[in-house]
Amino acid sequence: MLRYFLTKLATLVVLLFLVSLTVFTVLFVLPGDPAQIILGIHATPESLARLRADLGLDRPFFAQYADWVGNLVQGRSALSIHYKMPVFELVASRLAVTGPLALLAMVFAVVFALPLGIYAARHQNRPQDLAVMTFTQLGLATPEFWLGILLVLFFSVELNWFAAGGFPGWQADAWGSLKALLLPAFALGIIRAAILARLTRSSMLDVLREDYIRTARAKGLRERTVIYVHALRNALIPVLTILGLQLGQLLAGAIIIENVFFLPGLGRLVFTAIGMRDLPVVRDVVLLMAAAVVFVNFLVDIAYAAVDPRIELH
Amino acid sequence: MTDEALLSIENLRVRFRTPEGTGTAVDGVDLAIAAGETLGVVGESGCGKSVTALAVLGLLAAPPAEIEADAVRFAGRDLLGLSAEERRRIRGREIAMIFQEPMTSLNPLLPIGRQVAEPLRVHLELSAAEARDLAATWLEKVKIPDARRRLGDFPHQLSGGMRQRVMIAMAMVCRPRLLIADEPTTALDVTIQAQILSLMRELKEETGTALLLITHNLGVVAQTASRVVVMYAGQIVEEAPVARLFEEPFHPYTRGLLRSIPVLGGRTGLEAGRLAEIPGLVPAITERLAGCRFAGRCPHAFALCRENAPPLFAIGPAHHARCWLQVHPERRRRDD
Ligand SMILES: Nc1ncnc2c1ncn2[C@@H]1O[C@H](COP(=O)(O)OP(=O)(O)OP(=O)(O)O)[C@@H](O)[C@H]1O
Ligand SMILES: [Mg+2]
Numbered sequence: 200m201l202r203y204f205l206t207k208l209a210t211l212v213v214l215l216f217l218v219s220l221t222v223f224t225v226l227f228v229l230p231g232d233p234a235q236i237i238l239g240i241h242a243t244p245e246s247l248a249r250l251r252a253d254l255g256l257d258r259p260f261f262a263q264y265a266d267w268v269g270n271l272v273q274g275r276s277a278l279s280i281h282y283k284m285p286v287f288e289l290v291a292s293r294l295a296v297t298g299p300l301a302l303l304a305m306v307f308a309v310v311f312a313l314p315l316g317i318y319a320a321r322h323q324n325r326p327q328d329l330a331v332m333t334f335t336q337l338g339l340a341t342p343e344f345w346l347g348i349l350l351v352l353f354f355s356v357e358l359n360w361f362a363a364g365g366f367p368g369w370q371a372d373a374w375g376s377l378k379a380l381l382l383p384a385f386a387l388g389i390i391r392a393a394i395l396a397r398l399t400r401s402s403m404l405d406v407l408r409e410d411y412i413r414t415a416r417a418k419g420l421r422e423r424t425v426i427y428v429h430a431l432r433n434a435l436i437p438v439l440t441i442l443g444l445q446l447g448q449l450l451a452g453a454i455i456i457e458n459v460f461f462l463p464g465l466g467r468l469v470f471t472a473i474g475m476r477d478l479p480v481v482r483d484v485v486l487l488m489a490a491a492v493v494f495v496n497f498l499v500d501i502a503y504a505a506v507d508p509r510i511e512l513h
Numbered sequence: 514m515t516d517e518a519l520l521s522i523e524n525l526r527v528r529f530r531t532p533e534g535t536g537t538a539v540d541g542v543d544l545a546i547a548a549g550e551t552l553g554v555v556g557e558s559g560c561g562k563s564v565t566a567l568a569v570l571g572l573l574a575a576p577p578a579e580i581e582a583d584a585v586r587f588a589g590r591d592l593l594g595l596s597a598e599e600r601r602r603i604r605g606r607e608i609a610m611i612f613q614e615p616m617t618s619l620n621p622l623l624p625i626g627r628q629v630a631e632p633l634r635v636h637l638e639l640s641a642a643e644a645r646d647l648a649a650t651w652l653e654k655v656k657i658p659d660a661r662r663r664l665g666d667f668p669h670q671l672s673g674g675m676r677q678r679v680m681i682a683m684a685m686v687c688r689p690r691l692l693i694a695d696e697p698t699t700a701l702d703v704t705i706q707a708q709i710l711s712l713m714r715e716l717k718e719e720t721g722t723a724l725l726l727i728t729h730n731l732g733v734v735a736q737t738a739s740r741v742v743v744m745y746a747g748q749i750v751e752e753a754p755v756a757r758l759f760e761e762p763f764h765p766y767t768r769g770l771l772r773s774i775p776v777l778g779g780r781t782g783l784e785a786g787r788l789a790e791i792p793g794l795v796p797a798i799t800e801r802l803a804g805c806r807f808a809g810r811c812p813h814a815f816a817l818c819r820e821n822a823p824p825l826f827a828i829g830p831a832h833h834a835r836c837w838l839q840v841h842p843e844r845r846r847r848d849d
Contacts, residue, residue, distance in 0.1 A: 429620050
C-alpha cells in the first residue's frame with residue numbers, strides 16, 4: 200500500500216516536471232514580445248532592450264526556465280504585466296471562483312448521473328432505459344454555452360430567481376456568490392452527467408452479469424443490497440476514472456461558461472492574459488491547469504486503492 | 514417420486530427467447546430429492562443442468578427465460594406460486610447453491626468474513642458480532658487454516674480451493690435443507706477436487722442437508738451420490754440408483770459418459786470429465802429436431818430413433834431410460 204502510494208507520488212512529481220517544461224517551451228517559442236506589448240509599437244530599440252533585460256527575457260532558455268521553476272518552488276510570485284499585481288494573488292482570487300464552480304458542477308453531475316445510470320441498468324431495454332438513454336443523448340449533443348443561455352433566459356430573465364451573471368465575491372456576499380455559481384455549475388454538471396450516466400449504466404450492466412452477483416442473489420440478499428453493496432461498488436471503479444478526468448478538465452477552466460455568466464474565473468483570466476501577452480500570468484495559470492489535471496488523476500489513483508483491495512498487488 | 518420428497522419438480526420447461534431465436538433449454542424434466550438424499554445430475558456442457566438448478570432457485574432472469582412446470586414443490590410449498598420476496602427468503606436459508614467458478618463467484622471488494630456472514634444477517638437477523646462469530650466457526654468447519662484471523666482477507670488473497678471452501682461455508686451457514694452444488698470441483702486441481710468432495714460429504718453427514726450435485730464427471734457422482742439422473746439436451750435420458758447405473762447402464766449416452774471417466778492416477782493430460790469418447794456435440798437449444806435427440810451421435814440409432822422421440826421407459830427397479838433399445842434390444846450393437 201505504501202509502495203503503491205510512493206510510486207504514484209513519484210509519477211506525479213515526474214509528470215509535473217514534464218508538464219512545466221512543456222508549458223515553458225511552448226510559450227518560449229510562441230511569437231509575441233511582451234516588452235513590445237508593454238511599451239507599444241513606437242518604443243525605441245534601446246528601451247525595449249532595457250525592459251527585456253529587466254524582465255529577464257534576454258537570458259538563455261534554461262536559465263529562464265530555472266528562474267521560473269525556482270521562484271515557483273520557493274513561493275515567490277512573478278508580477279503580472281497587465282494587472283500589475285503578484286500572479287499568485289491574481290490566481291488565488293480566480294481560483295476561488297473556478298474551484299467551487301468545478302466542484303459544484305461535479306456534485307450536480309454525480310447526483311444526476313449515478314441514480315439515472317443505475318435506474319437505466321436495472322431496466323435494461325425497457326422504456327425507462329430508453330428514456331434515460333434518449334435524455335443523455337440529448338445531453339451529449341447540447342453545447343454548454345447554449346444550455347447556459349437557456350438557463351439564464353428561464354431562471355434569471357423569466358423567473359428572476361438568479362442574477363443573470365457576475366460574481367459579488369465571497370467576502371462581500373457569500374450567499375450571493377454561491378447563487379451566482381449555481382446556474383453555471385448546473386449547466387456544466389448536467390452535460391457531464393450525460394456521459395457519466397451512460398458510463399454508470401454500462402458499467403452496472405457489466406457487473407450485474409458477474410458471477411458474484413449471482414452468488415449474492417443465491418444467498419437471498421435483498422435486491423437493494425445486491426445493487427448498492429455488491430454491484431455498485433464494483434461498477435464505480437471505471438466511473439471513477441472518468442469522474443477524475445472531468446473534474447480535472449473543469450478545474451482547468453470552464454472558459455466558455457465563465458464568459459456566458461461573466462464569472463471572474465481562471466478561464467477568463469487566461470483568456471485575457473493571452474490577449475495581453477501577459478507571459479508571467481499565462482505561464483503560471485497554464486501550468487496550474489495542467490497540474491490540476493495531473494493532481495486529480497493522482498487522487499483518483501489513491502481513491503482506487505481505497506476502493507479496491509486488489510490494488511496493492513500490482 | 515415419493516410423497517415425502519423435499520423437492521419435487523414435475524415437467525419443468527425453460528425456454529429462452531433471444532434475438533438469435535427461441536430455444537428450449539429444459540424440456541419436461543421430472544426430479545425428486547428426499548430430505549438428506551444426494552442426487553447426482555450428470556451430462557455434458559449445455560444439457561440444461563445449470564438452468565434446471567437456477568430455475569428452482571428463481572435465479573433465471575425472465576425475460577429472456579420463460580419457466581413453466583406442472584409443479585415445483587419444496588417442503589410442501591409450490592415455489593412457482595410464491596412471490597419474488599417469498600422466494601428470496603428461501604434462497605440461502607432453505608436452499609443454498611454453490612457454483613463452478615470459485616475465482617469469480619466471490620465479490621472481489623468485500624472481505625470473506627463479511628460475505629460468509631451476510632446470509633446470517635439477512636435471514637436469521639443476527640447482530641454483526643454474532644454473525645461474524647458464526648462465520649468464523651463455519652470457516653473453521655470448512656478447514657480454512659487460521660480462519661478467525663482471515664475474516665478480513667479478500668478473495669484475491671485465497672487460492673481456488675480455499676475460495677470454494679469459503680463458498681461452501683457461505684452456502685451452509687444457515688443450515689439449508691437443500692444444497693445445490695453446480696460443478697463445485699470442475700475448476701479445481703484433481704487433488705483439491707478430492708478434498709472439496711470429501712469436505713462436502715462430511716458437512717452433509719453433519720447437517721443432514723440434501724444435496725443436488727451437478728457435474729460432468731460420473732466419477733464424482735460415484736463417490737458421493739445415492740441416485741443419478743443423466744441429462745441430455747434438456748431432457749432426462751436415464752435415472753437409476755448409483756450402483757445400478759454403474760453396473761447396468763442402459764442408455765448409449767450414459768455408456769459413453771462412463772467410458773469417458775478419467776482413470777484415477779491415469780493419463781494426466783485428460784481433463785476430468787472431458788468427453789473425448791462421444792463424437793459430436795450437444796445440439797444447440799435452437800436446433801432440436803424430431804426423434805431422439807441423441808440419435809445423431811448414437812452408434813445404435815436406426816430409423817425409429819430418427820423419426821420418433823422415445824419416452825422414458827422403465828428398465829428395472831427405480832431405473833428408467835429414454836431409449837428405443839428398450840423395445841428393440843436386438844438393435845443394440847454387440848460391441849457396446
Ligand atoms: N440466459 C440464457 N440465454 C439463452 N440461452 C441460455 C441462457 N442460459 C443458458 N442457455 C442455454 O441453455 C442451454 C443449457 O445451459 P446450461 O447452462 O443449463 O447447461 P449445463 O448443462 O449446465 O452445461 P455446463 O456443463 O456447461 O454448465 C445451453 O445451450 C445454453 O446455451
Ligand atoms: Mg452449468
